[in-house]
Amino acid sequence: MKIPMCTGCFNCILKTEKKCPHYESIKYINNKIDWCDAMIITSPVYSLQVSGQLKNFIDHMSYNFHRPKYFNKKALIITTTAGVDAKEISNYIKEVLTFWGINTTYKLPIVYRNAKLEIYDKQIDKVLNEVFANTGITWLIQGNDVVLKVSKTESVQQAKKTEIVGVVTDARTGEAIIGASVAIVGTTTGVITDIDGKFTINNVPSSSKTY
Numbered sequence: 001m002k003i004p005m006c007t008g009c010f011n012c013i014l015k016t017e018k019k020c021p022h023y024e025s026i027k028y029i030n031n032k033i034d035w036c037d038a039m040i041i042t043s044p045v046y047s048l049q050v051s052g053q054l055k056n057f058i059d060h061m062s063y064n065f066h067r068p069k070y071f072n073k074k075a076l077i078i079t080t081t082a083g084v085d086a087k088e089i090s091n092y093i094k095e096v097l098t099f100w101g102i103n104t105t106y107k108l109p110i111v112y113r114n115a116k117l118e119i120y121d122k123q124i125d126k127v128l129n130e131v132f133a134n135t136g137i138t139w140l141i142q143g144n145d146v147v148l149k150v151s152k153t154e155s156v157q158q159a160k161k162t163e164i165v166g167v168v169t170d171a172r173t174g175e176a177i178i179g180a181s182v183a184i185v186g187t188t189t190g191v192i193t194d195i196d197g198k199f200t201i202n203n204v205p206s207s208s209k210t211y
């Protein structure tokens with residue numbers, strides 16, 4: 001993440017984030033955050049704070065304090081420290097994310113002492129299960145690493161969910177048919193046509209067929 005230091009120009013707050021002089025450097029990660037269901041935000045404790053790198057990123061995202069929009073996202077916060085303040089810094093990150101609109105956060109403050117991990121708050125497996133529930137992401141712990149596996153087919157299918165609209169007419173007369181059943185093949189998802197013979201089915205995987 002090579003982002004120049006925030007210069008405090010206020011463009012992101014007073015104009016739009018696209019007017020940030022460093023927008024080209026941050027737009028990739030901004031787009032990823034806009035797109036994701038859940039994010040992992042992590043930092044070592046450096047001098048009783050988050051790392052300078054993360055703080056600089058948080059400064060570049062500070063327009064979110066004024067225009068929060070991430071209400072449906074979840075976040076897993078992981079902080080590491082040699083001895084002190086892992087909890088305090090995870091609380092700080094949680095507070096920042098709350099201002100961005102993220103209300104569902106999980107904290108994993110980790111302290112390295114004698115090369116042995118100490119994890120406060122919830123147990124790691126409980127946290128990871130909650131964070132990645134229904135996301136198509138599975139995880140496993142290898143040593144001190146959490147390895148995430150993304151099910152591509154599932155996320156692609158989710159992304160391709162679409163809306164089907166149409167009109168049912170009598171093949172002979174061409175007149176609209178009111179109250180006809182239209183359903184997705186192989187599912188119980190279906191609707192009834194309205195008084196103009198029209199129907200709409202939402203959230204349909206793009207590969208579906210109707211009958």
Ligand SMILES: Cc1cc2nc3c(=O)[nH]c(=O)nc-3n(C[C@H](O)[C@H](O)[C@H](O)COP(=O)(O)O)c2cc1C
Nearest residue numbers: 043044045046047048049080081082083084085112
């Ligand atoms: C510049 C710097 C400042 C640090 N400040 C603290 C601190 O204030 N408190 C603390 O317990 N550990 C501190 N540490 C230790 C780091 O928190 C620790 O190395 C890190 O969490 C472990 O991650 P790592 O394996 O990437 O080093 C500091 C380390 C560095 C390099």
